[in-house]
Amino acid sequence: MPSRSSARLAALTVAAVCTAASVVVVASPAHADTVRIHDIQGTTRLSPFNGKAVTDVAGIVTGVRGYGSSKGFWMQDPNSDADPATSEGVFVFTSSAPKVAVGDAVTVSGTVSEYVPGGTTSGNQTITEIVKPTVTVVSGGNAVPAPTVVRAWSVPAAYAPAGDPAAGNSINGLKLRPNRYALDYWESLEGQNIEVANTRVVGATDPYTELWVTVKPQENDNRSGGTVYGSYTAQNGGRLQIQSLGPAAEFPEANVGDVLRGATTGPLDYNQFGGYTLVAQRLGTLKSGGLEKETTRKQKKGQLAVATYNVENLDPSDATFDAHAAAIVRNLQSPDIVSLEEIQDNNGATNDGTVAADQTVRKLIDAIVAAGGPAYDWRSIDPANNTDGGEPGGNIRQVFLFNPDRVSFTDRAGGDATTAAGVTKVRGKAALTVSPGRIDPANAAWNASRKPLAGEFVFRGKTVIVIANHFNSKGGDQGLTGQYQPVARSSEVQRHQQATLVNGFVKDVLKVQRNADVIALGDINDFEFSGTAELLEDGGALWSAVKSLPKSERYSYVYQGNSQVLDQILVSPSIRRDGDLAFDSVHINAEFHDQISDHDPQVLRFEP
Template sequence: MPSKKSARLAALTVAAVCSAASTVALTSPAHADSVRIHDIQGSTRISPYAGEQVADVAGIVTGVRPYGSSRGFWIQDPNPDADPATSEGVFVFTGSAPTVAVGDSVLVSGTVSEYVPGGASSGNQSLTELTRPTTTVVSSGNAVPAAKVIDARSVPAAYSAEGDSAASGSINGLTLRPEKYALDYYESLEGENVQVADTRVVGATDPYTELWVTVKPWEHRNRRGGTVYGSYDSQNTGRLQIQSLGKAADFPKANVGDVLKGATTGPLDYTQFGGYTLVANQLGTLESAGLKRETTRKQSRGELAVATYNVENLDPSDTTFAEHAAAIVDNLRSPDIVSLEEIQDNNGRTNDGTVAADLTMQKLIDAIVAAGGPAYDWRSIDPVNNTDGGQPGGNIRQAFLFNPERVSFTDRAGGDATTAAGVTKVKGAAALTVSPGRIDPANEAWDDSRKPLAGEFVFRGRTVIVIANHFASKGGDQSLHAQYQPPTRSSETQRHLQAKSVNAFVKDILAVQKSADVVTLGDINDFEFSGTTELLEDGGALWSAIKSLPRSERYSYVYQGNAQTLDQILVSPSIRRSCDFEYDSVHINSEFNDQISDHDPQVLRFRP
């Protein structure tokens, strides 16, 4: 999914449109009857004072953020009210490095604002802030209000109430019920000093210096320590993002299954890409679980091994060729056929009209040989420049690697970026009119998206048709923690059209030869239980073989602490009915902080 990181980097450069603060040191408060923090926060997500000026809001500084585009500090009232729905903490946005310190007792005057990380179009919840502040330091060295403990008992099992239909499904106007809904519970603590203890990592440290933990150790746990997202009702309420107010260099490099031992304490923030986020003043000590990268077994002489692997925008300038080669040779045990997604052209993101990827492919093949693997051959089709999505100038596409000592490729001339592959009959069997070829490239389903690549292979005299896919990304979907509940998955519209297109092509194959062996695989960018997968499987033409695994094993990607399926291998009825196949999701990337791709490869072994 090439757009995720670029979108995030762009978002992180956008500064909030608020003015910097002025800080005045005094020895006594100006007004004793000023509005309190819990009054500002109120009992819904939107402050009853939003847009209004408030004066002399009292609190103790609990955290200071002197960096990034959201500089400021948190304050908390040490004298809470009796309403569990009203938070006692709030963020003060200064715009420049704050001059207050943790433990300062302050009075803040400013404007109450509702800031939506990512902008209103993101659908995210808003963060209540004090902006354009003037801060008076009353005293220093005060005790910080005791952190509220977030644990398995305190977080409700239900994730969220349904949004108000009169407000387009928004939960903003609903009275918080922190005893019933997890999102309400976290909102009731927004800005407060909170603590988690002895929490297991369910999302590895990422390049943005953050990780995910769970406070519910057994919530949909898998054998490697992750938390599985197994349905649209399985949001996993115990997940919480962790950032730090300390130096980035001191942040732990954690893998899934590791534990942050002891207390992790700090203010509870709300961020664009993580929702509720504990921004730590104090981090627990990382205890490694010793998670190892998986290795699948070698295929037997009579088994055909077919794999899919998203190599994340691979181009000749990358430094990861040796690592990808080692993964293919050592961890995947040199599959006979590998569908590669996100192969870029010969100069990567340089936007100069280059579309060929022969240098990219040859560099990978050479690295595989150097790693002790076979001398793979390859097939692909160059796209029309800048028409298939991904990084502008990168021209990502799918490509087939195949081991010519084990399989042969049936070349049929005529396939190009705009010619649609068809199905014909050759000697009583289904065959492609062009091989390699693209499926239905003029269909609107593939606008600004990667067109499927189809190819014919022969293994031990048996033809296998393989279709490599990279469906449209989830960019634009509302997050699980959005203000709209249930969130809208707008990106499904294109993937559903794509699934229908591929399904129709497979049905064409099966109409010619009912017993044809067809493997449809790749980065489907959707779950095994999704509507996209159902449309791919429509009429029994295909079946997602990851469903042959136990539910806790069904994942190829970890996002916001949820282990989930994006990469799939689907098979035609002849393969499924044989029951002579084996599926393996080979976890070498998604759970690790030093990943070379954000996707785990998938391998299917069967006897055609």
Template sequence: MPSKSSARLAALTVAAVCSAASTVVLTSPAHADSVRIHDIQGTTRTSPYAGKQVTDVAGIVTGIRTYGSSKGFWIQDTAPDDDPATSEGVFVFTSSTPKGVAVGDAVTVSGTVSEYVPGGTSSGNQSITEITKPVVTVVSSGNAVPAPVVLDARSVPDEYTPAGDSAAGGSVGGLTLRPSKYALDRYESLEGMNVQVADVRVVGATDPYTELWVTVKPDQNRSRRGATVYGSYDSQNSGRLQIQSLGSTADFPVANVGDRLTGTTTGPLDYNQYGGYTLVAETIGTLRSGGVQRETTEKQKNGELAIATYNVENLDPSDDTFAAHASAIVNNLRSPDIVSLEEIQDNNGATDDGTTAADVTVNKLIDAIVAAGGPRYDWRAVDPQDKTDGGEPGGNIRQVFLFNPERVSFTDRPGGDATTAVGVTKSRGKAHLTVSPGRIDPTDEAWASSRKPLVGEFVFRGRTVFVIANHFNSKGGDQGLAGQYQPPVRSSEVQRHRQATLVNAFVKDILALDKNADVVALGDINDFEFSGTARILEKDGALWSAIKSLPKNERYTYVYQGNAQVLDQILVSPAIRRGCDLEYDSVHLNAEFHDQISDHDPQVLRFHP
């Protein structure tokens, strides 16, 4: 051992006594015929040594994780093989805070090779190859860390992933890696290794868990504001990469979409259950603002009707966001005539005591809007039955109509409640609702543990406008884009398809009685404008998603794992689409920002009924 290590020997002896999970001992260096890291990693996502004991695996410590449930350190071999499919890095899981090792230590590790699946095997996530129950030997200290592998537009393939093996249920776990062809294979071939990105654009704002997303492909489906737009199931935006930090959370950059991390960000490449491949940074670049500002839409003209949808994210009276939401509605949305609100909780929020009324929540928001200089909106809603509409337990979320009575009137028709289905009838040649407000087929199984559509009949300048406020089943339970099953199964869309079928049929009921009726179906559809859900809503031309009037690189309302995507939509009937004066605006004031008051951007439609 070099003499510079002698001062560490006593400390290591003490560490061996203090750490039961990671035993540090001092023995001779690894034998020449020891298994190496690239042998353990192999050419697929699962190790050929999984479940087996390995001895004296050599490497340099490149990073140490002292937080979370996956404590340990990464080591990397300084004598790589010539196979680009085999990683030279591996994570050593110690379970408790690693002691007796430091970055730059040359070590040998003996232990059991394990394939750990973040989130559990039922999550569908890929596994991480680890050495567990380690016995660690420090051979020397102060060594240079292996030079990082550069991830950039050239080194990461455009194609995202291979299709899974049908004989293995669609899993890619056993497929031989092709890192020059697929981005996920490229990342997997570097699992546990020291990697680097340089001068990258932020495509997912810093979140409360101290992580953000960047892209190493600056031209890949870029929006004019710097987001990376998710435009089809075949376009997974392969340049996206999550960034975390091994340092203090206080030093982590607080970034918005469109900002840049200048210089270099370097550290081990990990995989986690909240997005897949993640650069866990030892050093992180300098944040430079992209200057992106919150948007403001145009004010509707006298003859224009402005209708908005806005998911206010589990709003209840205890929240401190009422003034901010009010300012957004008044100043950024310019006080639309009708606002469909999603995720309005009952009067005591998540307290589960049978309360279902939301008048306190709604009136607090209306008062805040007035205080912000907006109109005193009136409102309509139907209280759900307790614990039947999903969302946060006890919260009883629902959709609510706000409307400006100085510009729009609401046609009240009694009888609407949580379980009564709204229908359509004809009077004097025009379609009318049987109850208003009402709910579409609320007892149908399509709405089990999900929000029922709220329907209202409005009048603007003598013209009847039917508005359907929706909040479809969430994407919870779908397999991840970076998961082991490719293509991922979108199990949640089965229920959304049934919901879309009912809404489409209801719109057709209106149009059957009045083909020129103005119908607007809007809300948090929880699905993309190119999805099967959208196609069902649009079936037979009953509706058309107006966000498709925007250029493709401006179609997004939500940012998830660095993908700017559409979840919120406003769909219109043929009469509105034929009007040729339709204006649509996705008002970006939340999803791109670290200090968002909701994770959704509101949408505004302006037209002449």
């Protein structure tokens, strides 16, 4: 997924430079007579008054935001029209801390603008605003218009209309149908005071004091209380981001499955990092759902346990080594082989040419021993500097940990950042030409992305070839709440190329030895139902073991309130046929506010 902190910095920069830089102009500026808020909002996503001056627009202040780059206030007309497509609320952008209070009756003169959070290239929808305002307070202490209460049946099951092909599939110009589409429903309330009650948390509190709830508690729900993203046509329109107008210190620390009891009320905003967002004047009371971190079962003596775990940019300066060690020893039950993703070099994001990661790995191994785990050995290949993506200078890579008391590693010299591993035959069995080695590292499919790490292991006399992966991220894809529907997933192009190469390598192994035990695992950065997974599985060479779980339990990551699969363990046919095969997605991070990584690890147990 794209970096949240870097994207936020860019957004603040864009907003701070000039609001007009993100204005969508659909009409030439011209004077307009006094209008009502619902006239300004109109029946599409773009105001019919966009770019025009308006005078003496009346409303009651429902929320004041005096911080950040988007200072201003929301106001609402207490006398609504009869059209469900037109919102009665609007945001007034003041640029400096506004001099109004909730309950003030005001009139506003200014220019109507369509602001795009994140800039026009972000693909986000617009927020209808009044900018460069002259604000007159008519009276204070007025009753705030009663919030529109959002209930489960309020939000349609269908997610979004198909966009206009003549406008690049944008939905901006389409007439809103709030009774038919979820995104149209939320848009019809933009800027308006709304209320949700007794809502279940589906995305844990993040470092930016945000969380996600669902107003449709039975929409693709799972036993943890989350909302599962199980197909491209089930986007879960009941999800809603919650922020607060109150102090950050008072924001609840919520996990998935917790409930905000009572009413949460405030204006409905549109946020760059999640779309429609209730900015709460009043937050419900947090009621714990009792979610606990999972522990998988220990492998049997004759079973090989193989795990994948994205440790999120781990470098020696981090404070999470002990926590990661405890997770590997206790929650994962000390797997025999652990594929680690996002191991950074010895000085992390310091961009000085360092590529070795031995200090990072050694610090983790020592912490595992201190936590009561095995003294793992390890193998990896240092990347060429700044060629594998991730934080500049961090040089993330995959690393194999293995327990030498149960597993041996077959070393074949010659593997480095640029040498391609091949497949040969040794004593009638498939073998790697270099071990550890990288799969086709010079191929353009791996540009600015991690190259797969292949290694040959032996367990109880049986050879197992393991391929550790970290595919291209989803950065650059259009957002689910964006103006383009259906969304374009441009990042798939590179992942599809990567999946084809890994699938081809596995097929090369199986050509040499039909019953070879091969595992391809890691942060695939794509769903089990995706085209990427289909290409990895092509021809039956591999099968994603997460499909052995019920659909409601298939997830390793939570993004914008959607529980989804990004991490996978795929196995060759000989492993899949093991009658005692067991796969477990061990939920210890993604659903918790105190996560040490944004990914959950997975474990596979089988008998080679």
